[in-house]
Amino acid sequence: MGRVTLNDVSKAAGVSRATASLVVRGSSRISPATTARVQQAMKDLGYVYDRAAAQMRGAKTMTIGVIVPEIRNPYLADLLMTIERTLRVRGYTSLISHTSDDAEREAEILATLAERRVDGIIVHPSQKHGLGVLDRYTKQFNIPIVTTMRHLEETLAYVGPDNEMAGRLLGEHLRSLGVRSVTLVGGPSESSARTDRTAGLRAGLGEDIEFDAGGATATQTNYSDVGQLAMAQVFDQGQLPDAVVGYSDIVAMGMYVEINRRGLQPGQDVAVAGFDDIMMSSWLTPPLTSVAMWSEQVGTAASELVLRAIEEGAQFEPEWQLIDPALRLRNSTLGWRPRTVS
Structure with missing residues (x-):
């Protein structure tokens, strides 16, 4: 033997x-x-x-695990590229995995990364992530973990855009246009990002504007195809709102398809907006109003935080870093005018 x-x-x-x-x-x-x-x-x-x-x-392996739900979204692709670039400059190799937003797959990847003795982990948690799972890896295996994009326990370090501020900025803009009704379309229903954006939109719009948080049109994924399907549900509910807000720009692209398919014009018959401000947003017809969520700033900050956690070891105190968003106004909302009441 x-x-x-x-x-x-x-x-x-x-x-x-x-x-x-x-x-x-x-x-x-x-x-x-x-x-x-x-x-x-x-x-x-x-x-x-x-x-x-x-x-x-026991020496460092100079590897850091990076886990995201999916990589087709241009925002997350930019985030991953920034993380990889930032870590490489410091001599680290990124081990990148995606979970398809599945909590069981996420658990498998975490276990594999622990077995490979990575020095740290950056994770965009799945929307049905079990509370305490990541905390167990930090305590049992002493692996520094930084969460990003979706926040969980306050005991875990977190870096992400200020989603509530993003919603508030967009809500205030739509209010200034004179909209009377707004629907949020798409987005994972159990995501902290969606919850925060919803709260921000409500605050920015004010109580006198009708706001549908879009629970019926929440989606399990964040792709343009589900954006089209979710927008079809909005149409099928009857009265078209003055403005529809895509959970992300990718979702809003699918919404454009369905609006056009119904013989209407985005930005004229209905105001449309999104979140992320990916490059393709300005290429649409009309260009899409969006809230910039700064993937490069988030990726850089998450990378620097996990490196600091590795260096400080047991002395590291988990902290939250929120990146301020910025509103990018384009014709998908600026071209809209209130409908005349006959």
């Missing part, structure tokens, strides 16, 4: 490799029963713990 490995021990004991590793290193976080089972497997298999090799492995 060849050299007995920790994988052999973990299989024999019926535990994960990470758990077996914690036992052989004398961790107090593992229950006495599990510890005894792993130790018995070590004895039965003749496993010898190479402490010198383990000490060598």
Whole structure:
């Protein structure tokens, strides 16, 4: 039989490799029963713990895991490119994964990154992420974690755009146009970003303007195809609102398709706006009013924060950094005029 490995021990004991590793290193976080089972497997298999090799492995791997829900969205693509570039300058390699916004897949990726002993993790959590999951990795495996775009526990470091301010800026603009009704279209229903944008829109519009937070048109993904489907639902509800706001510019692009398909003109028959201000927003006809959410600033700040967390170790105090958004006005709202009442 060849050299007995920790994988052999973990299989024999019926535990994960990470758990077996914690036992052989004398961790107090593992229950006495599990510890005894792993130790018995070590004895039965003749496993010898190479402490010198383990000490060598304790050095930095110079890798950082980066997890996002998807990579087709241009905003997230720019975010990933910024993170990769910022970390590379500091000598780190990014291990990039996407979850398809699935919490189970996210858990698998987190476990794999922990096994590969990454020095830190930047994660855009899935919308159904279980509270406490990331906290367990920071405490059990001592991996610094920075969340981005969707915030979870206050105990976790976070970097993202100020979504509530973004909603408020857009709401105030629509109010200044004289709109009387607004519907938010698309966006993951269980996302903190959608919740914050909704609160901001409500505050910016004021109580006298009819506002539909679009719960019926919330979507599981953030693509243009679901934007078209969600906009069709708005039409099918009957009365078309004065303004429709896409959860993102990608969603708004799909909304354009459906508005045109219904024989109407975005920016004239209905005011349209979005969030993110991706490059393609200004290429649409008419150009799309959007709130710039600064993917490069978010990516740079998240990268710098996880690097600081790695350097400070146990002394690191998790903090939240919110990036101020900016409103970009274009003809999709500026060309709209209140409908005359006959």
